[in-house]
Amino acid sequence: MEIEIIGLKGIPLIKKGDDLSQLIIQAAVLQGIQLSNEDILVIAETAVAKAEGHVIQLEHVEPGEKAKEIAKHTGKDAELVESIIQESNEIIKVGPDFIISETKHGFVCANAGIDESNVDEGLATPIPVNPDISAHEIREKLENNTGKSVAVIISDTQGRAFREGAIGTAIGISGMSPLWDRCGELDLYGRELKTTSIAVADELSSAASLMMGQASEGIPVVIIRGVNYFQKLRNESATIKPLIRPKQFDVFRE
Template sequence: MEIKIIGIKGIPLIKTGDNLSQLILKAAELQDLQLDNEDILVIAETAVAKAEGNLIHLENVKPSPNAIEIAEVTGKDAKLVEAIINESNEIIKVGPDFIISETKHGFVCANAGIDESNVDDGLATPIPLDPDNSAQLIREKLEKTTGKSVAVIISDTQGRAFREGAIGTAIGISGMLPTWDRCGELDLYDRELKTTSIAVADELSSAASMVMGQANEGIPVVIIRGVSYFKKLRNEYANIKPLIRPKKYDVFRE
């Protein structure tokens, strides 16, 4: 199997109200790229948040006493801390320079997924309000325009428990299942797999992140081509929920 990871260059800085699907297709055309059936597009959540106008104006945020207290522990700006609290269901752990929380979507990550990079000073981008819906709208527009069958993943850069560094992580999906249950298949020694579920949406997001970069690369959209299991996982009603571990199975949270 051969997989191609193709960064779409030339997409301008996103503004509120921009039509992402049109910008993607226009930039791809200038790059002499056309979407193919079974392409998977991975889109940075910051681009989606900016297009949807989902921005936090930090100067308008009034820190609560709780935010001020947490800011003193973490060294973070109290207004940013208040924004993190507002975007969270629960603050799980606080320490020097970090706040781990459960977002309103159910993701457990640092700083409620709020990002201050690649936006103007004084602004921050939270995770899109409904990443699955965002992915669906973009996918449907792309498919309608091109006539191709594709999938769309909204990705975010997140850290991992017990590991240093950050990787691309899927927070929204449309057009394919986010996990691949391989239970019942045989390994190389003809033993039946019992509990093997592959987080393919996260694997694809991480692969795309190698091309997207995290600084001034200016590549918020990546095409992944040649994924052999696309047809097996094709699903127009898929969402990201299968990737979220229910709290009752979270053995590390008190």
């Protein structure tokens, strides 16, 4: 299998009301690229949140007592901490410079996924309200406009338990299943796989992150082409939920 990872250049800074599907098509044309069947588009969640107007003006946030207390412990601004609380189902752990929470979507991550990078001063972008719906709407428009069968992944940059550094992680998906259950297949020695499930949406998000970068690269959309398991995992009703481990199986949370 040979995979291409293509960063779309020339997409302008996103503002509320922008049609991401049209911006993607226009950027592709300018770059001499045509969408193909089985292309997978990975889109940074910040771009989606900004297009949907899901942006926090921190100066308008009124911190509560809990936020003020956590702010003292973490060194974070109380307005940001209050925003994290508001975007969370549960605050799981507070450290000297981090807050781990479960978001309203069920993701366990730092700062409820709220990002202060690549937005104007005083603003922050939380995770889109429903990344699966966002992905579905973008995919539907792309397919209607191009006649091609594609998948869309909304990605976020997140850390991982027990490891340093952040990677691209899938938080929304449309057009393909996020997990590839390979149980029943045989390994190189003929042994049957019993528990092997591959988080392909996260793998693809991490691959796209190599091109997106984390600073001033200005590439919020990446096309991944040549994924040979696309048809095997094609699923027009897929959601990100299969990637979220049920709380009853979370052996690290009290």
